Amino acid sequence: xxxxxxxxxxxxxxxxxxxxxxxxxxxxxxxxxxxxxxxxxxxxxxxxxxxxxxxxxxxxxxxxxxxxxxxxxxxxxxxxxxxxxxxxxxxxxxxxxxxxxxxxxxxxxxxxxxxxxxxxxxxxxxxxxxxxxxxxxxxxxxxxxxxxxxxxxxxxxxxxxxxxxxxxxxxxxxxxxxxxxxxxxxxxxxxxxxxxxxxxxxxxxxxxxxxxxxxxxxxxxxxxxxxxxxxxxxxxxxxxxxxxxxxxxxxxxxxxxxxxxxxxxxxxxxxxxxxxxxxxxxxxxxxxxxxxxxxxxxxxxxxxxxxxxxxxxxxxxxxxxxxxxxxxxxxxxxxxxxxxxxxxxxxxxxxxxxxxxxxxxxxxxxxxxxxxxxxxxxxxxxxxxxxxxxxxxxxxxxxxxxxxxxxxxxxxxxxxxxxxxxxxxxxxxxxxxxxxxxxxxxxxxxxxxxxxxxxxxxxxxxxxxxxxxxxxxxxxxxxxxxxxxx
Amino acid sequence: xxxxxxxxxxxxxxxxxxxxxxxxxxxxxxxxxxxxxxxxxxxxxxxxxxxxxxxxxxxxxxxxxxxxxxxxxxxxxxxxxxxxxxxxxxxxxxx
Numbered sequence: 001x002x003x004x005x006x007x008x009x010x011x012x013x014x015x016x017x018x019x020x021x022x023x024x025x026x027x028x029x030x031x032x033x034x035x036x037x038x039x040x041x042x043x044x045x046x047x048x049x050x051x052x053x054x055x056x057x058x059x060x061x062x063x064x065x066x067x068x069x070x071x072x073x074x075x076x077x078x079x080x081x082x083x084x085x086x087x088x089x090x091x092x093x094x095x096x097x098x099x100x101x102x103x104x105x106x107x108x109x110x111x112x113x114x115x116x117x118x119x120x121x122x123x124x125x126x127x128x129x130x131x132x133x134x135x136x137x138x139x140x141x142x143x144x145x146x147x148x149x150x151x152x153x154x155x156x157x158x159x160x161x162x163x164x165x166x167x168x169x170x171x172x173x174x175x176x177x178x179x180x181x182x183x184x185x186x187x188x189x190x191x192x193x194x195x196x197x198x199x200x201x202x203x204x205x206x207x208x209x210x211x212x213x214x215x216x217x218x219x220x221x222x223x224x225x226x227x228x229x230x231x232x233x234x235x236x237x238x239x240x241x242x243x244x245x246x247x248x249x250x251x252x253x254x255x256x257x258x259x260x261x262x263x264x265x266x267x268x269x270x271x272x273x274x275x276x277x278x279x280x281x282x283x284x285x286x287x288x289x290x291x292x293x294x295x296x297x298x299x300x301x302x303x304x305x306x307x308x309x310x311x312x313x314x315x316x317x318x319x320x321x322x323x324x325x326x327x328x329x330x331x332x333x334x335x336x337x338x339x340x341x342x343x344x345x346x347x348x349x350x351x352x353x354x355x356x357x358x359x360x361x362x363x364x365x366x367x368x369x370x371x372x373x374x375x376x377x378x379x380x381x382x383x384x385x386x387x388x389x390x391x392x393x394x395x396x397x398x399x400x401x402x403x404x405x406x407x408x409x410x411x412x413x414x415x416x417x418x419x420x421x422x423x424x425x426x427x428x429x430x431x432x433x434x435x436x437x438x439x440x441x442x443x444x445x446x447x448x449x450x451x452x453x454x455x456x457x458x459x460x461x462x463x464x465x466x467x468x469x470x471x472x473x474x475x476x477x478x479x480x481x482x483x484x485x486x
Numbered sequence: 487x488x489x490x491x492x493x494x495x496x497x498x499x500x501x502x503x504x505x506x507x508x509x510x511x512x513x514x515x516x517x518x519x520x521x522x523x524x525x526x527x528x529x530x531x532x533x534x535x536x537x538x539x540x541x542x543x544x545x546x547x548x549x550x551x552x553x554x555x556x557x558x559x560x561x562x563x564x565x566x567x568x569x570x571x572x573x574x575x576x577x578x579x580x581x
């Protein structure tokens with residue numbers, strides 16, 4: 001198999017070149033061979049996978065199949081899968097067997113996908129390097145000494161190393177797009193509210209959104225068709241059917257107005273990333289698009305506002321982990337308060353505790369106005385910047401990250417340095433917009449190739465447009481076809 | 487704003503986290519550097535800007551008030567650390 005995109009595998013399954021069981025066995029053997037080195041999976045669900053693959057083959061034989069029938073998938077370990085351990089990368093949930101399926105999982109099961117397992121992630125999705133996982137860091141398939149990004153680092157590494165055909169991820173401040181950039185693959189965060197959050201363990205509820213991590217924009221569209229749309233179990237999931245994301249992939253880019261934020265091209269941006277961005281813009285111009293500079297004057301405040309809003313929401317969401325109904329409980333508590341405090345202190349890792357403390361502080365009496373309300377006002381300024389920009393242009397294109405993947409341990413000592421790496425992605429979550437990272441270049445460090453990603457941001461609910469533009473780029477470039485040697 | 491060790495102990499109690507006296511100094515330092523980052527927004531005039539809680543200012547919609555869930559108590563309590571007679575057990579709270 002030279003082409004492991006979902007689109008290609010789906011064609012091969014349809015033509016009977018191999019069965020889903022054979023394809024699944026191939027992926028399971030690749031996982032057995034490479035996961036020890038990469039640590040991309042926390043749990044491998046071999047029995048479930050083979051049963052689902054056999055069922056997919058049976059359905060195909062009956063002519064009841066869609067484009068995802070029999071396609072091996074991995075789920076970020078933040079999505080509940082019934083009767084499967086769901087850890088969220090935390091000791092707190094290391095023994096948690098989910099009693100129900102997340103809507104995303106339920107819809108992908110219904111579409112016929114085959115679940116290979118649960119992927120590693122930063123604990124409770126709090127991190128940009130996968131180093132905060134209780135189950136150890138994931139390694140970047142392009143260079144094992146580097147991080148894959150985070151928090152959906154396991155999903156990104158698994159797709160990049162062909163340990164699955166496609167994977168789910170979640171993105172609160174860049175957690176799909178940044179690891180996609182670091183691992184040389186495609187990562188798409190839809191608009192807030194486009195995909196149900198039911199059964200997706202909450203971090204910051206006004207920002208969290210699920211999305212595909214894939215080898216192409218076309219594959220992302222295939223997954224979007226299965227998972228997008230309203231859900232009565234998530235009242236923040238928007239009403240109204242989602243469009244067919246495949247039907248507009250081939251729309252022409254003639255006359256497309258691209259905006260490049262001046263504030264993204266500053267001295268903080270690595271030279272090799274800027275060069276890749278400029279080359280990519282030339283490709284878009286050759287396809288009939290025009291490029292102009294735009295302003296996002298408050299973007300530099302996005303990290304500050306995010307580190308109030310996200311921890312504040314997290315401190316409320318994570319109060320449910322109290323050692324009473326599920327999850328970790330400490331040994332021999334002397335009283336109820338001791339049980340709460342020790343279960344939480346022993347069950348959560350350092351970064352999670354830090355964010356709970358920051359969030360608790362920001363919401364506490366006397367500080368609420370100065371921190372939480374202030375951050376929400378800044379959030380509106382950031383949203384207004386995007387609204388103004390989309391009056392001038394159809395899409396905003398810039399770098400996904402300032403630099404390529406950094407080394408394991410390089411930034412873990414200083415949380416603030418790590419937070420600032422998300423400067424281009426965080427504003428998109430605060431504004432609730434759709435954003436995709438696609439491979440657009442490569443650089444080398446210590447003799448190893450490292451991928452570079454660029455980010456495309458669309459206006460509210462313009463997912464189809466974003467996927468269309470990304471797909472057209474991929475029809476005319478080969479960066480997304482480069483694969484890591486594992 | 488820089489936090490003191492005693493501030494950390496107070497916040498930790500509110501969050502029901504145990505932070506030892508030795509840890510508190512280090513945690514105070516780390517959180518203070520995060521607060522320094524956050525404080526960049528304090529200089530911005532937001533006097534006439536309404537807070538935004540949600541990216542498209544949506545309001546919570548309502549559904550008809552009917553029972554939609556079935557009783558799954560036994561199934562859901564299988565994953566609890568400690569139960570008895572359908573109840574969750576915790577350390578004694580009333581002396």
